[in-house]
Amino acid sequence: MTHEIICAGFGGQGVMLIGQLLAYGGMLEGKEVTWFPSYGPEMRGGTANCSVVISDQPVGSPIVAEPDGLIAMNGPSLTRFKTAVKPGGVIVYNSSLVTAVPALPGVKICAVPANELARELGNDKISNMVVLGAFLGLTKAVAVSSIETALQQVLPARRHHLIPLNSAALRKGFSLVTE
């Protein structure tokens, strides 16, 4: 089983972090993983994205051209990547920032009002975690608990007090699509 995922959004929305968490979580589950960021001049001008591959086999290309999972935190990223998603794939997008998405044949599209949900939990900044939670609920790419363990390793110690909040956001997103 191989998951090929693109996470995209504005710089500052934490898309690089959720990509890293996916890869880290996969690694903790004993999988082969890669994380590859857009970098350099591509970063100027606002949108950031990263490719994540999680597989039982050694990973070939770390650059995902035809994802089976897309996490889009804003409109421009959704526009840029949605048509690349393979049939049978999943798109989870932040509907707080994006209005109506036309259907794509064979692709499951899931709207998550991430900013509102994050605000309900008391912190705007965790909208990325809500979307990630929903993505995990739909794809089972890695277990939520693996992401929680990964948070310990990815976040610097001075931000560990935020882990419970991040967990709550993940679980909120997860239950949104599974209940």
Add this chain to the structure above:
Amino acid sequence: MKKIFAYPRALSPKRTHYCPGCTHGIIHRLVAEAIDDLGIQERTIGIAPVGCAVLAYEYFDVDFLEAAHGRAPAVATGVKRVHPEAIVFSYQGDGDLASIGMAEIIHAATRGENITVIFVNNTVYGMTGGQMAPTTLPGQKTTTSPYGRDTATVGYPIRVCELLATLDGPAYLERVSVHDPQHIIKAGRAIRKAFALQVAGKGFSLVEVLSSCPTNWGMTPTQALRHIKEVLVPYYPLGVFRAPEEVSGDDA
């Protein structure tokens, strides 16, 4: 009636790629105004550096050459020797000019090469992501001085105007700043004077401009301007370090 604000002819009407609050854009404008003022657009040739101003040629409506990192004064020398009547200027950052290009700038200056150098000092390597520059202040944190610039192991910042002022070659050396309107006006005068001296065949001129890098300083644009005023100016005193007697003041 005198037009107070007009888009300089020597500047192309393009949106720049500079970060919000970066003063590279203001300095471009001042250079373009000087070129307009002196009516030299048709014979001006610019040399772009490697640094955030690498795309300077996109923004000026004059001929341009892109130089290898640090080599702009050597490239300018080559151009000037082929076209002595042309007005040749290089536009260089502090990493470009005071680190990898230190040999080229010193030798162009000591030869009294009749060129103009616009030297943009923002105390970091902006383009590559905020590494330590030769001008980084003692204690300043950058990505390659994560514990703050330690003068015991990496020494002290280089004051380029003062250094070049030890040479007999340069005709004009001045340090200016662009952190508020008054200083921008002064900077504009210095840049105009530097070009005017080249037109008059007086030799090497360099204007050092203290400039902001809010992105790599981790500051808002306003904080960055205040940082220039309160931290940079005390370390890098503004003023004229060399001026030829016969060409004086603003009417140069």
Add this chain to the structure above:
Amino acid sequence: MERVMMKGNEALAEGAIRAGCRFFFGYPITPQNEIPEYMARRMPEVGGVFLQAESEVSAINMVYGAGGAGGRVLTSSSSPGISLKQEGISYLVGAQVPCVIVNVARGGPGLGGLTPSQSDYFQATKGGGHGDYRLLVYAPGNAQEMVDLIGLAFDKAEAYRNPVMILTDAIMGQMMEPVVLPPLREVSPDKPWATTGKKGRSKPNLINSLGIVGEDLERINVELQAKFARMAADEVRYEADGVEDADLVVVAYGTSSRVVRSAISRLRQEKKKVGLLRPVTLWPFPQQILAELAAAGKRFLVVEMSAGQMVEDVILSVNDRAKVTFFGKLNGTVPTVKEVYDRIMSLLPEGGEE
């Protein structure tokens, strides 16, 4: 063994430290900045030296001094900076000073772009500076090899008293993958040739590449060539995956080998007989195995992110015994899996299925 996620550039830097490297000299340039930035944080923790030089020219000469004085020393840069180091590299070889040089290559020529590229193959393998010389050149294919090969590179550099180059690219440098780090090694240098101060030695040591007398220069060159011949005989490394029963062998290194691997795994699911030959040393080049595969009737496709550089070595190796096709990318982008897949398909014999 504990796996940790690291960016290739950082894995390489930590790998160097674990291998006992305690001196780093460099100059900022994208896309290798993570290496000096990592070293700036990390070297003080292990009592090592990180120094940002004023240019690549200066950095490589600091390497000459530190290596000549017996230190385990590293410098890293990217293509334009590596060009500037060529004079110094030639001197390092001439004076037989060990060191490791990393090129996280980007697109050229000239200022080029920041995107990944494999267009410095000639420069790395054919001698970018003046004189008759060779470098041992390693091309990592994943983050783990960034760690493993840099450790090996230091050992080989000292064993042969020759600079060793790691040639990688922006994708390998920026990508994060799990790695297992080896324990920290302290290498106590036994280098009787190093300039340490005479310390009671009867003869002073000299680090030098001057051979002003013709016969001296010839003797030095004979010695160097003998060393290169030993390297060529003993240091070849490659990975061969499914080449024995393949109709077509794809030759690729570094990032392109990753894309090729993805394409091949799709093709194998479709029962196509395609193998991968991945050179790990670019010099010495795995000529022997290619010659054998050619003799066994294989055909070859070479995939590079360049106009075709390594392909010349493949052609030399197969020596007219097999057909060699090339697929390259010039625009600083990486070939997509689909592009490589399509190209391979177009080369497979009709009815190549089992």
